[in-house]
Structure formats: structure tokens, C-alpha cells
Amino acid sequence: MPTLTITAPSATYPVIIEDFLHNDRAFITAKSKALVVSNPKIAGLYLHKILPKIRAQEVFVCIVPDGEEHKNMQSIEQILQCAFANRLDRKSLMIALGGGVISDMVGFASGIFEREISYVSIPTTLLAQVDASVGGKCGINNAYGKNLVGLFHQPSAVYIDKEFLRTLPAREIRAGLAEVVKVLVCFDKLGFEALESSQDDMLDPSVLLPFIQKSIAIKARVVEQDERESGIRAALNYGHTFAHIIEMQTHYKRFLHGQAVAIGMTMANDLALRLGLLQETQAKRIERVLRRLGLDEAYPISDIEAFYQAFFLDKKSHNNTLCFVLPKGIGDFTLRDDIPKDQILATLAHFSLESMRI
């Protein structure tokens, strides 16, 4: 059972990739009390399997509403309220059981509860397994955009069990695969080619497992080098600059995060094509893989200028400078903050409502 160790500057912790649910000897141990945070659906599916595996003085459960639109301060207050009401102390442990929304919020809530207590993450979606649960970025959305309020708080352990994927809707698996494509395009040419040529059913958890491992291993390497995202970690935002605007404009409801990222990668590829960073054939190959994975949703931009202005609200923009992560061929990337507005507008126009009508 492989265990990856993440050695970030602020903490070292294991990512345990194994059959956690069906392993009678696998336990999560808290030094004092434990608070499991989950959403109604995941709690109904898995709480009866997880609770007996927690060894703590007392175990409490907090259920927050599901969905990106509830990743807000109100849910954080709900988690904190539950922790205080049940007198968790500084040796207590929070346990995130759910997707990226849950792990982002539990990382944040545990990071500010009595100035930080520990948390472990049990990601139940593919997206959370390959991306959100590793790396310590936590936070919530607000009216101005995604993940604008938060902090860096590394978990003390992450448990990855492919078993959770068996109950995951296909749409969510596809969404998670977008993040797999993202890291492969930026960091791993051979991995991308393996995905490209695979004839297997990508919705099958056993087929997915090696790609999960590969993605986590890449992310671990990136986080180790650049925990606070001053350099290389920015590559993990490939597609995200566009995706954040798409998600905001659709109120986090129309697309899953991964679906928006897939659209965003297509937009970034278009920009990379214009700048000569990517070749037409390479862009087509990425597009083909996304299509085969069912990640070919469209988002016709209705107001190009409004979309462009929204970039400046993103927390990565600084001094009216936009920074884009663009693929440099397949398996490499570059960060560009010098792209002229007309080039960006050209890409946005390419994906506009008008050009799609034609």
C-alpha cells in the first residue's frame, strides 16, 4: 500500500493510498476529541464505515450543506460553533470527509480554531483526491470570487481510498479527470501519452488509481518546492484563471469546478496557440483527450469586456498585471504576465456567444 510523504516547509505528512474503508486495522487516532465534518450525502453513504475507525476520547459530527455555493463564512461559523459547543481543545482533531469543498473548509476552520488545531482529510471525490486534499490551500468563496479568504494549513494526514469513487456520479469523475489532465499537460509528457492512448474505461476506479497516484506525486513535488505559490506552484492554476470567472459568472452552479477548469484549459490553449507556445496539433491532442473524458462543455462568453475586467478581481492579479499559466508544448508550461490585452480579447472573442453562433 503506497504512502507518499509530502515534505512541505511548514509540515511533513503522509498521503496514504490504500483500501482504508475495508482495512480492519486502519484507524485514525486523535489525541483528544474528534470532529468529523461532512455533507448530508457523503455522511449518509460513509459515516457508518468511518466512525468505527476513529479512536478518540469523544467523536462529534458536523454536517454542512453540500456545494460550492455553501463554501462560505456561514459554513465556517457552523463548523466552529459545533467545535466550541462540544468543547474541542487544542489537541483535538478535525476530520474532513467529503470533496474539495469540505477539505477546504475544514482546513480553514481548523486553522483558525484556537489559532490552529490539526485536521486529516478523507477525500471522497476524484477531484479532492488528486488536487484539493494535498497542498494545504484552504479557504472559502465570497461575493468577489473563489477562495479569496483562507490560509495555508497542511493536513496531518490524507487517506485516499478508490472505494469512494464507486458511488461517485460519472460527471464528478470526469470533473476530477480535468485536474489529472492539468498536471499531466504541465509536468508529465509520458503520463499524458499514457492517458491519451489508454483504451480502458476511465470511470473505473481501478483504472484511475495509477493516474491518481501519478497526480498526487506530481503535486507533492510541486508543493515541496513552492508551498506558498511564489513560483512553480502557480502552474497548478493552468486553466484556472479562466475557470474562476466562468464559475463566478454561473454562480458556481452550472459547472463542477473540474468542468470549468477543462473549459479554462481550452481557453488557455487558444492563448498559447496565438503566442506560439503551443502547436495546433498539440492543442488538438489535449482537446481530444478532454472530449474523450466527457470534458467538452462549452461556455459561450456573452460579454467579452466584462469577462476581461473580472480577471482583475482574481487574487493572482497584481497591479493590474494579469498572469497566465500557459502550456509550452505538452509536459511543460510557462508563466506569462506580459500578454497584450488584444491577444487576450482575441481568445475571449473566439469563445464568445457570437463566434459560437456562427
Added chain:
Amino acid sequence: MPTLTITAPSATYPVIIEDFLHNDRAFITAKSKALVVSNPKIAGLYLHKILPKIRAQEVFVCIVPDGEEHKNMQSIEQILQCAFANRLDRKSLMIALGGGVISDMVGFASGIFEREISYVSIPTTLLAQVDASVGGKCGINNAYGKNLVGLFHQPSAVYIDKEFLRTLPAREIRAGLAEVVKVLVCFDKLGFEALESSQDDMLDPSVLLPFIQKSIAIKARVVEQDERESGIRAALNYGHTFAHIIEMQTHYKRFLHGQAVAIGMTMANDLALRLGLLQETQAKRIERVLRRLGLDEAYPISDIEAFYQAFFLDKKSHNNTLCFVLPKGIGDFTLRDDIPKDQILATLAHFSLESMRI
């Protein structure tokens, strides 16, 4: 002009003790925008002097209501709202202009704004100058107690100007002196004796200055050794375990924090006497100093058992174990988590409404 350098594990920063307000060549420089956070009173008194000293792309001002009862999530949301509405970016700077309430909240808000931006602190009360502004503890209160939600976030600089103390009500100077007494009793016998034998007017800023410097220097040494309060830093909580309950029971309204700390130190001394850690004569000397500084308010405990139970809500209590910081003579201290309940109750009874009536 003395500058103390704080070298905490997570950050190194200067505490600049000088005539900042009247120094034409002293400026605060932000790499991008700056947001000054203050309260109505301090803003009215000092904003016209501070604003011309800020060099930034743009400067914004956010005024939050004054007082410990507003040190809550609502005020944090107000600060964040102002920062997002004015499009602060990750290179922007928050500036705390006010007492401990302001610096605690600005440290917290800047710590979670886009996963951390920098802040500088300009403490305008004696209490904030000698205690709150240095060390990076940030946070807010909630229904369960003081400072229960927060994080560690060191400022990038602290500016101490005794000029602010000239407009500070005597009651607030006295409250600040409680924290001076606290560090001297725990760490500095000679400093305590200097305070004890001084014939000068302790409300005079020039008389206070060497004691401010001394207190910051001690706190700096403590924070350097133990930023996260796993050991020695706990000594800075001398008097605070009692004070937090007193403040909570009086809804943060009847006493200033420092006044409550002074009462708390007297209670801790009583406990230390019972345990043979402090001699009667030493306790009397501390009491005499507090009285001369006008820190002899009384808080008759009306319900001993309720007061005792409230200890267990404090974030320092763990697994139903209470930990008290107690003076060991003058200039030394000890942490005790093994005190029998009856001893604690005896101290509480000594300060009870009933015993005070007699």
C-alpha cells in the same frame, strides 16, 4: 532611536521605538495599495498625521467600531469587504492604527485575505504597545470566550511612538501598566524593583518609555524562543486565565483588559501563596505596586462553581486539565497543571461576593 528586532521562527521584523509622528523622514511604504484600519476616535485624532506618511499606490481607510465587544467576525468581514471592494492585491499592505483590538483584528484579516498579505502595526494604547502589537497572536472573541478564533501572523513592522499616550485616558494607561507589571513579575526582578521604587508619575509618557522598551524586549525574547506558545510564552498569560473569565462574565464592558489582568494577577498570587510558591511579603509588594498604579479594582465572584466551570472553556485548558501561570517569588514563574480543585475553589472563595461582604 532604538529599534528592536524580533526574530520569530516564522518572520523577522523590527519594532521601531521613535518619534514617528513628528519625524518628517519616517514613512511606511507599501508595494501596492494600503488599507488603514482604525476606530472612530483614533482616526479623528491621528489620521491626518498618519495618512501623509504612507507611501502607496492608493490609500484606503476602514473604520471599525471601537471596543472589545466588536472584536468579532462581523468586524473582520467589514475589513475584508473594504479590502475586496477596493481591490487590494497580494502585495498590498494593511495598517493597524489603534489599540489591541485593532491590531488583533488587522493581523487576522490580513492573515486570511487572499491567504495572507502583510500588515504593520501602529499601536496607540500602552497595552497594545507593550503587549498586543508584538508576537503575532491575532484573533477575535465569540460567545464562548476571548481570542478563540484566530491565527499567528507576525506584522512586518511595529511603530511605537509615546506621543500617542498623551491623548490616552489615564484609565487606559493604567490598564497598559498591568501588562508591564505582568512581564516584570515573571521575568525581571530588577525591573520590578525599579517600578516599585520609582517616585515618578507613571502616567507621564516619558517616564513610561523605558518600561515600554523593557517590556517589549522581554516579550521579544519570549516570542523568539516560543512563537507558538508550547512552553515559556505561556508565562505571558499570568493573570489571564482568571481575567478571561472576568471579562466574559462582565461582557467585556466593565473592565479594560488590563484592569481584568490586574485582578487576575491578584487571584493568581493568592493561589501561588496557598501553594507556597510566593511569600506573603512578595504578594503584598505586587499588590502595593498595582494599587499605586490605580489597578486595585475588585471583582467579587458571585458564583464560585460557575467561575470554576468557565475555566474549562478557555482554549488553554485541555482534557479537563487546567494550567495556571503562577509567580515563583518575583522575577520567576512556574506553570502548574496539577492544582487540586479545592485549592482553586479556596482562592475563588477568597474573592467571592460573600467573603468581600464580611
